[in-house]
Amino acid sequence: MIKRQRLILLLITLLASPLQAGVVVIVNAENTVNDFNQRQLVDLYMGRDLYFPNGQMALRLDQSPDSKVRKNFYANLVGKTVAQVNAYWARLLFTGRASPPQVIRNSKDVLKAIRNNFNAVGYIDEKDLEDGVRVIAHVD
Amino acid sequence: MSLNRPTSYREISQLPLILALIWLTLFPAYSMADDFAPSRFSFNGFATLGAVRGGSEALGYRQDIAEDGVFEGDWSLKTDSLLALQFGVRITDDFDAAMQLVYEDRAINGIEESLKWAYLRYRLSPNVTARAGRIGLDLYMLSEYRHLGFSYLWARPPVEFYGAIPLEYFDGVDVGYTTSLGVGTLSTKFFAGTGSSAVDFVDSGDKLRVDKAIGATVSWETMHWQLRFSATTVEFNDDLQETFRTDDFIMGLLSAATLIKTQTPFDWTDAEHIADQISLQDVTANYYAVGISYDHAAWVIQSEINYYDAEDELFKSYTGQYLSVGYRIASTSLYGLVARGKQLKSREKVPPLPAELAPFAPALDPLLAGVQALYDLNYIDQHSLSIGFRWDVRYDVALKFQWDRTWVDDAGGLLWVQTTLTEKETIDTYSLNLNVIF
Numbered sequence: 330m331i332k333r334q335r336l337i338l339l340l341i342t343l344l345a346s347p348l349q350a351g352v353v354v355i356v357n358a359e360n361t362v363n364d365f366n367q368r369q370l371v372d373l374y375m376g377r378d379l380y381f382p383n384g385q386m387a388l389r390l391d392q393s394p395d396s397k398v399r400k401n402f403y404a405n406l407v408g409k410t411v412a413q414v415n416a417y418w419a420r421l422l423f424t425g426r427a428s429p430p431q432v433i434r435n436s437k438d439v440l441k442a443i444r445n446n447f448n449a450v451g452y453i454d455e456k457d458l459e460d461g462v463r464v465i466a467h468v469d
Numbered sequence: 470m471s472l473n474r475p476t477s478y479r480e481i482s483q484l485p486l487i488l489a490l491i492w493l494t495l496f497p498a499y500s501m502a503d504d505f506a507p508s509r510f511s512f513n514g515f516a517t518l519g520a521v522r523g524g525s526e527a528l529g530y531r532q533d534i535a536e537d538g539v540f541e542g543d544w545s546l547k548t549d550s551l552l553a554l555q556f557g558v559r560i561t562d563d564f565d566a567a568m569q570l571v572y573e574d575r576a577i578n579g580i581e582e583s584l585k586w587a588y589l590r591y592r593l594s595p596n597v598t599a600r601a602g603r604i605g606l607d608l609y610m611l612s613e614y615r616h617l618g619f620s621y622l623w624a625r626p627p628v629e630f631y632g633a634i635p636l637e638y639f640d641g642v643d644v645g646y647t648t649s650l651g652v653g654t655l656s657t658k659f660f661a662g663t664g665s666s667a668v669d670f671v672d673s674g675d676k677l678r679v680d681k682a683i684g685a686t687v688s689w690e691t692m693h694w695q696l697r698f699s700a701t702t703v704e705f706n707d708d709l710q711e712t713f714r715t716d717d718f719i720m721g722l723l724s725a726a727t728l729i730k731t732q733t734p735f736d737w738t739d740a741e742h743i744a745d746q747i748s749l750q751d752v753t754a755n756y757y758a759v760g761i762s763y764d765h766a767a768w769v770i771q772s773e774i775n776y777y778d779a780e781d782e783l784f785k786s787y788t789g790q791y792l793s794v795g796y797r798i799a800s801t802s803l804y805g806l807v808a809r810g811k812q813l814k815s816r817e818k819v820p821p822l823p824a825e826l827a828p829f830a831p832a833l834d835p836l837l838a839g840v841q842a843l844y845d846l847n848y849i850d851q852h853s854l855s856i857g858f859r860w861d862v863r864y865d866v867a868l869k870f871q872w873d874r875t876w877v878d879d880a881g882g883l884l885w886v887q888t889t890l891t892e893k894e895t896i897d898t899y900s901l902n903l904n905v906i907f
Contacts, residue, residue: 379595416620422513425569428557
């Protein structure tokens, strides 16, 4: 009985662990903001707090709605699908409470945008990391 | 669309809307800019293409008080379909303006009715914002997004709760304060202004006007939970008498009473009492609502209760409730919904004509029947059970099917177009909706 439970646990662990590298949240290399915890990330990406702790408004970047990295990011952060997150954002957008993060075509452009914008924050697949940006959180 | 009624201009005028909806549905586009520079202007929208079959011979289905009804055997594409466009402009980081137009089937359908909100907003601090202009009325959980089908499970907000509130927006100001509290975010809001709404009551030109609306909302939101409470006080404009045609009835009753008093030895004392009851002057009311929702993993549960507290004899105190339970399986959700709306006092009956006034019956009975109809039109006692599913076809398109069974008590219909006096009925409504955001 115990053996079987262990096997199931192992299976669940295997199924749950992403086969690709994790998702990292990045900012401009010169941005001195401290690492973000889960709550701060949720507040930022779910529109509850649009500011960095220093009071500057964050320029939030999102990936393409079809992308795997966006799917993984929201699944790991809030346990929701892209459609569910969109339904949530539609509510905030169409009631005028907040605007969703700006969508950038791909990880390369996200990196470029963050290098060029001091207040930008985005997420990419860990394996796509390059110089000029700083990791402030891992989401996996 | 109706087959047994002649095609009106109003029906034809809906065609562009339906075509636009089909186009948007076939080619949903994501309007977010690829460019990373924060854009100054924004344009977004949402749309619903809905087919509905429902109603009975006496009760016409509608989802908005400004609409025509769908009667037994009819299918309608226009009743549930709508198109909303939203424009925003960021003037500075702290100062922006926004406007939302919702185009749908309405009795009166101009820019004035389509403009759901248009306001200037100033962010005084990261926690405090103030708005002025036309603003969505914050009365319930779906405040400012009751038309946004993509954001909820159902084909439409529960009628027994939402159907009794004809006002959606007001012209005035609001101030909101948001702060972190415990594991969640606390938001409070105060608002004040005046309001007006198109209603199709006696005829399609009717308006419902509120001279003063003052209210407050408190809500607390965590990752999975939302709790909210709102309280509002409203003062209706005296042209309510005109909207409900009570002026004519009052005049009829009082002149009949005077005539009887002068021409006969009798006195019709009921007339004055009835006239007093149906008078709609200085009508004020208080409105309270509490709501709770839970959204985590597979479960989406939501419930709201409202209480409309009125002194008036025609608009009696009322309460509406619903409970919705949804369960997600991959990209589909199954849900069940129970809802109930009921006035807290029993149905008003016009006192019969006293025996000594029997000779006047041919003249007075139609008048009394008219008053009874007025009471009944405002009487509410119905409940319903709904089952449906939602399928997220894509990240911006959802398809829904919903079946409702509604039990309407004698004269107790809420929101239906009532053509005649109605008796107890059970009505099934079938809805198929396609919701898109762009």
